[in-house]
Amino acid sequence: MTLRVGLAGAGGVGARHARTLAGFDDVELVAVSDPVPAAARSLADAVGCAVEDDVERLLRSGLDAVWLCVPPFAHGPLEETVVRAGIPFFVEKPLAADLAVAEQVAAAVAAAGLPTATGYHWRHLDTVERARTVLSGVPVRLVAARWWGSTPPPAWWSRSESSGGQVVEQATHVLDLVRVLAGEVAEVGGLAAPSTAAGRDVPDAVAAVLRHESGAVGTVSTSCVLPAAVAAGIDVAADGIAVELTETSLRVRTRDGEQQATPAVDGRHAVDRAFVDVLAGGAPPPGLVDVGEALRTHRLAWAVTEAARTGTTVRVPGA
Structure with missing residues (x-):
């Protein structure tokens, strides 16, 4: 066929x-x-x-x-x-x-x-599934997600009304992993460093604190002022386990030692x-993430963006 x-x-x-x-x-x-x-x-x-x-x-x-x-x-x-x-x-x-x-x-x-x-496409990486397996059944206490890079060249990216901002357009990948590895987020508090670039209203940086439904806490930070991509990934602290995950690497540390891996799967393919x-x-x-599941991640990205824009605590829709 x-x-x-x-x-x-x-x-x-x-x-x-x-x-x-x-x-x-x-x-x-x-x-x-x-x-x-x-x-x-x-x-x-x-x-x-x-x-x-x-x-x-x-x-x-x-x-x-x-x-x-x-x-x-x-x-x-x-x-x-x-x-x-x-x-x-x-x-x-x-x-x-x-x-x-x-x-x-x-x-x-x-x-x-x-x-x-x-x-x-990150969800298709074997390293993501491996991290999920390692953390299965273990209480997660802390997550830290980040996307630090440069401003992409398309003019629409620099306007929040067109791109949604860096959290929505880029960091949504790592926020998706926050949900996968640490569970749903209930509410978000945030702040933004205003744009210092002409023609760009997307903030220079965003920092937010997450409160998970499980009681875990977390942070997410973004910046678009760097000359190139510096960091994009998530760290997880669970009872006796530390996980560091990016698109290209996985590092797991437990009381028994440390293991590192790189994806054997091309997620984009x-x-x-x-x-x-x-x-x-x-x-x-x-x-595979269908539109219904993607909406849950989009709601979280929106909540982070809104919390940073207003400097208030925002409840994640649907939480």
């Missing part, structure tokens, strides 16, 4: 997914669409598929699924169009630049009962493969 799929969004992330999908023997990448015709044509030529002028025409191409790889501000009407068409979809994180749109999208998906997947397998009739693997 060959799955016919389309792709909306020919930017860097969309191009990565297009190359991956085009490399699967059981997938035909039918066409790509992008508001910038030159970008769509360049990507289509690179992967050997057609170009469609808009998403509506793309969805009429006889697709089994579509990949949505657009900036945060472009979500909402796009997903509603796909849901009306009854086509399963993969959507890159974050679900939206704000909370209201993400809630609307998740509600529409739930009502339609469509299969979905999202771009939380695995996240696409997993959804293709589901579309082909397979059972969803543990690492």
